[in-house]
Structures are given as C-alpha cells and as structure tokens.
Amino acid sequence: MTLSDSRSTTPDTRDRILDAAEALFVEHGLEATSMRMITGRAAANLAAVNYHFGSKDALIQAVFRRRLTELNRQRLAALDRIEAEASGAQIKPSQIVEAFFGTALALAADTEHGGSTFMRLLGRTYTEPNGFVRQFLAEEYAEVLERFLAALYGSLPGVPREEILWRFHFMMGAMSYAIAGTDALQLFAGTFDDADPQRLMPRLMSFLLGGLRAPLPTFVPTDERHGLDAA
Amino acid sequence: MTLSDSRSTTPDTRDRILDAAEALFVEHGLEATSMRMITGRAAANLAAVNYHFGSKDALIQAVFRRRLTELNRQRLAALDRIEAEASGAQIKPSQIVEAFFGTALALAADTEHGGSTFMRLLGRTYTEPNGFVRQFLAEEYAEVLERFLAALYGSLPGVPREEILWRFHFMMGAMSYAIAGTDALQLFAGTFDDADPQRLMPRLMSFLLGGLRAPLPTFVPTDERHGLDAA
DNA sequence: GTATGATTAAAACGATCGTTTTAATTGGAT
DNA sequence: ATCCAATTAAAACGATCGTTTTAATCATAC
Structure with missing residues (x-):
C-alpha cells in the first residue's frame, strides 16, 4: 500500500497532519499557515507533509x-x-x-x-x-x-x-x-x-x-x- | 508639511501606493500581496511604503x-x-x-x-x-x-x-x-x-x-x- | 537474522518576505 | 547660489517560506 490505510487505532501521521492543518487554516488562514506550524502541531517532521501529500497546495485540497x-x-x-x-x-x-x-x-x-x-x-x-x-x-x-x-x-x-x-x-x-x-x-x-x-x-x-x-x-x-x- | 498634502494635480506616491495596494489586496489577499508587488504596480521604490506608512500593517489600515x-x-x-x-x-x-x-x-x-x-x-x-x-x-x-x-x-x-x-x-x-x-x-x-x-x-x-x-x-x-x- | 520497502529525522537548498540602512536626488526658502 | 528638509533610489539585512536531499529508523516478509 502507498497511502492512507486510515484504519488504525491511533491516528497516523497523515491524519494528524490533516487535523492540524484544518485547525490552523481556520485560525490563521491558508497563506499564513506555514508547513512548520502544521508539522509542529501534528508532532510530525517537517518533510512529512511533502512526503504524504506532495505539496502544501495538495494538502489544502486534501483538507x-x-x-x-x-x-x-x-x-x-x-x-x-x-x-x-x-x-x-x-x-x-x-x-x-x-x-x-x-x-x-x-x-x-x-x-x-x-x-x-x-x-x-x-x-x-x-x-x-x-x-x-x-x-x-x-x-x-x-x-x-x-x-x-x-x-x-x-x-x-x-x-x-x-x-x-x-x-x-x-x-x-x-x-x-x-x-x-x-x-x-x-x-x-x-x-x-x-x-x-x-x-x-x-x-x-x-x-x-x-x-x-x-x-x-x-x-x-x-x-x-x-x-x-x-x- | 510631513504627510499627505493630497491636493495635487497628479497623484503623488502615497496615493499611488494606496490605489495599487487596494487593487492587489482584492486580487491576491492581504498576506499574499508583497511590498514589491505593491511598489512595482505603483511605480515607486520598495522603501516608499515603509517611508510613507511605516509598515505593511499600517498600510493595510490606511487602505x-x-x-x-x-x-x-x-x-x-x-x-x-x-x-x-x-x-x-x-x-x-x-x-x-x-x-x-x-x-x-x-x-x-x-x-x-x-x-x-x-x-x-x-x-x-x-x-x-x-x-x-x-x-x-x-x-x-x-x-x-x-x-x-x-x-x-x-x-x-x-x-x-x-x-x-x-x-x-x-x-x-x-x-x-x-x-x-x-x-x-x-x-x-x-x-x-x-x-x-x-x-x-x-x-x-x-x-x-x-x-x-x-x-x-x-x-x-x-x-x-x-x-x-x-x- | 536479514533483506526490503515505508516512514521518519535532520539538514540544507534557493527564493522571497518585510524591513533597515546609506546614499543620491529633488524642490523651495533664505 | 546655498542650505535644508523631504523624498527617492539602491543595496543589503536577517528571517522565514516551501521544498528537496540524504541518512537513519521502523515494520514486516522471508
């Protein structure tokens, strides 16, 4: 499998990123929310967004x-x-x-x-x-x-x-x-x-x-x- | 006089910046509009915004x-x-x-x-x-x-x-x-x-x-x- | 246990951001 | 003509941006 098994007991990195991004987008807007803010809140590495979604724009679409x-x-x-x-x-x-x-x-x-x-x-x-x-x-x-x-x-x-x-x-x-x-x-x-x-x-x-x-x-x-x- | 005589035949730098910023804010949003985009459209120097308004935030308020x-x-x-x-x-x-x-x-x-x-x-x-x-x-x-x-x-x-x-x-x-x-x-x-x-x-x-x-x-x-x- | 693919970690990339600094230029008043 | 303040020009500042690269770690099948 490549992406999004999404059926695990604890939310995986991908889901944590989506939740963190969603909350931060509301709070600061799309542009003002940086990748480092997202990965920081999601307790993930900076490169995790580009690894799981490809780019910030793709993450926005996924959210x-x-x-x-x-x-x-x-x-x-x-x-x-x-x-x-x-x-x-x-x-x-x-x-x-x-x-x-x-x-x-x-x-x-x-x-x-x-x-x-x-x-x-x-x-x-x-x-x-x-x-x-x-x-x-x-x-x-x-x-x-x-x-x-x-x-x-x-x-x-x-x-x-x-x-x-x-x-x-x-x-x-x-x-x-x-x-x-x-x-x-x-x-x-x-x-x-x-x-x-x-x-x-x-x-x-x-x-x-x-x-x-x-x-x-x-x-x-x-x-x-x-x-x-x-x- | 220090600021904004504003009664001249041709729009001065200050007014040109306000007009350019207003149009760019509509087109791209506040955050996504950079100082260089604004001064470029207003045919003014990059430092003109900080000189006339003090900061980007102050310019937004002025607009x-x-x-x-x-x-x-x-x-x-x-x-x-x-x-x-x-x-x-x-x-x-x-x-x-x-x-x-x-x-x-x-x-x-x-x-x-x-x-x-x-x-x-x-x-x-x-x-x-x-x-x-x-x-x-x-x-x-x-x-x-x-x-x-x-x-x-x-x-x-x-x-x-x-x-x-x-x-x-x-x-x-x-x-x-x-x-x-x-x-x-x-x-x-x-x-x-x-x-x-x-x-x-x-x-x-x-x-x-x-x-x-x-x-x-x-x-x-x-x-x-x-x-x-x-x- | 070891090989293998998926994921995470750490560091660096070039680009652009807002701002500041320093110098050059302008336009009146004396 | 000269001084002076206002304005413009040019260059650089440190910080942060999204992204990429390289290495380490993890999980699982054999």
Missing part, C-alpha cells in the same frame, strides 16, 4: 476534500429522498433549502469530530482570492449546485431563474456568516451571549426562507429609487 | 480607513436624515436597511473612483483571520453598528434583540456575497450574464427585507425538527 465529499454526499442524499417522497409532485422550497443548508449547519454543529472547525474554514473560503482554491471548490460544488438549482427552479415556477440564482447566492452568504458568527459577532456587539448552536439552525432557516420568498424586486431602469413598502 | 471613514460617515448621515424626518415617529425597518446597505451598495457600484474595488475587498475581510485587521475593523465599525442596531431595535418592537442582531449579521453576509458576486457566482453557474450592478440593489434589498421580516423561528428545545411551513 477540503476530506469533509466536502461527505457533506455534498449527504446533501444529494437528502435531495434524493425529498424528490422520491414527492414522486413527481411539487416540492416546497423550504425542503430544498433545508436539505442544502440544514445539512451544512448540522456539520457545523458537530464539534466532536471537527465538523465545526471545517465549516468555519469553508465559510470564509468561498471568497478566497487564491486562484487554485477557488477552482478546486468550484469543481467540488459543480454537481451539487446544478442539482439544487434545478430543484429550486422547479419548486419556484414563475420566478426568473436569475433571481433564484442570486437569492441562492445571498443565502450562501448568510450561511457563511452564520457559521462564522461566533468569530465575527463578538467583535460587533460587545457581549454576545446567545451563541447556542441549537438555536442557530431555526434562526437561519427563518431568515433564508423569508429572503427566498420575498416579493420580487421592481426594477426601475432610471435612477429613481425603488419602492419597497414597510415592515 | 481601509481611507474608504471606510467616508462610507460610515455617509451611513450615519443617512440615518440622521431618516430620524430627523421621522421626528419621533416610528421608523420603518426598510429605511434603516436601505441607509446601511444601500449606502454600501452605492459605493460598490462606483467603478470610477475605485469604490467597487474596495467593497469587494471589504466584503471578504469581515471574515479575515488576521487578528489585527479584525480588531481594526471592529473599532472602525463600533459607532455605526451601535447606532444602526439601536435604530433597528426601535423599529422592530417586540422582536427579541438577539434575533435582530443575528438577522443583521445574516444581512451582512448576504451583502458581502452580493458584492463579491461577480467573482463567486461565475464559478457556480457557468454563464452568469446578468451582473448588472443597477439591478443588484433592488435584488438585495428585497432579499434582506424578506429575511429581516420573516416569522420568528419556533425553537424546539429537544432534537425534534423545527416546523417551518411551506412556501
């Missing part, structure tokens, strides 16, 4: 792929189940939203197996400037996005697809901030006591569905202000 | 402060105007949202004076892991956030403040992705033709207000699934 493959598999499985239960009938947008974002939030709530750590990393990586990371994420997400967007199109007939695409993008942003919330919100409001992850899910879901089902914007071609009526 | 001070000044002015016109009466949440996010989007639509460039940078910096950047942004935003959150609390009586705080956070995430949308969405959906910045404003506003005014989540203390009714 993301390890979690992302399983997350997207769960997402597709949830969508499959919904579509099977509907058996051709109309699917509610809330079901689709919950399948996509609920699965992610469930992983983000899993603090025992490092899922929470990874989701914080993933949330801030959607806007990562690093070119190869962006392309890698795009490829990893291609199938899932295609499936879920198609499902949303079908569940919201009459709504322009561009509008759905934008709103899905907005929902991704809200989710990203929701997951990173513990980091960012404490900077905003001094004391932010209610970071109960159990409440985060319904909070985000209400917000996302409210935004998704909001009245369509009335675009005024001139520079006249748009008229959104009150709350 | 953000230059735009952020004016943006937040406009935001507070818009809020002042709204509260003056209301003269004690109830203010609609849509007005507050538009004052905060509309001002930002207007800056993001200003491609002539680099406002668009900066807002893309700002959006991805909210989740920046770099410690000193986060603290700097928190300080720059402290007053504005306090004012706007207080205004939202007043305009949404009966809604728990924690809920408003979270939803404001979600709105920040949606706006961040909205501004970075041109970058990120083209990775998602292959051809994404409708990036008309004129339509972005009403699109985002509808979504934000829909999310802000969504029904409050019903939190179920057990692990029972939450019941959000359909679309």
